[in-house]
Amino acid sequence: MAAGEYSDQKFRLLAALLTFLILAGVTVAVAWLVLRPSKPHFVLQNVVVFDLNLTAGDSVTANFQVTVASRNPNGRIAVNYDRLVAGAAYRGQQITLPTRLPATYQAGKETIVWSPFLYGPQIPVAPYVGVSLRQDQIAGTVLVTVRVGGGIRWKVGTVVSWKYRLTVNCPVYLNFPARKNGSGVAVGTATFQNHLILDCHVDV
Known part of the structure; x- marks a missing residue:
């Protein structure tokens, strides 16, 4: 040639x-x-608290199980979730390690529920965060934000959109019986549940 x-x-x-x-x-x-396409609607349904305490130094140990539901409001458009991770934060600081959620396909009008465990073994936090958590525990109410983030694609027939960044924030007040030890620090190692139906803030 x-x-x-x-x-x-x-x-x-x-x-x-x-x-x-x-x-x-x-x-x-x-x-x-x-x-x-409209963005998915996320709801925080339940939080089970196994542990939420200050540990050695300015560190927090947290252990939750959360139930998060997502509804696809679109009738003819499906959703692909990719590389989703969940976690929990207190006063803007992460108090658990990222927990990977499985890649998920969501048909039109379908609702999907995840129930991941969120665990943070002695996560370092700023000194003021430790002071605030101690005060909130004594009061018996702690404001925690459950977060979900990752990639999202819309699918119409065989056509799949490019990937978008999904960010979900679910602030929740955890109410539990405050119990104090000799130093006045609340000890919340008992298991308790917070049954909720709270709308989450979703950014795409």
Whole structure:
């Protein structure tokens, strides 16, 4: 094959590939504009507290099981969740390690429920956070934020959108009987549940 013919064939292949990519992008854009997918609706349903205490130094040990539900409000658009992780924070500081949630497909109008365990063994926090947690435990009410984050894609038929960043924040007041030891620090190692139906803030 002559050099000119090879160059011409290569140009045609590149042109065909570029045309395909443009058509695929236009298809996704049209589907998006026509169907206008709404972001999922997340609800925090339950929190079981096994442990939430100050440990050695300015460290927090936390052990929860949370139940989070997601509803896809779209009728003809499915959702793919990818690389989701869950965790808990107190006063803006993470108090558990990230917990990976399984990749999940969610059909239109479907509700999916996750119930992960969130555990943080002696997570270092700022000194003021430790002081605040001690005071809140003595009072018997602690404001914790359950977080879910990861990737999300919308799917219409065989067309899948590009990946978006999903961020979910579920603030919850954990109410439990405050019990004090000799130094006045609340000890909350007893298991208790907080049955909830709380809407979460969702950003996509």
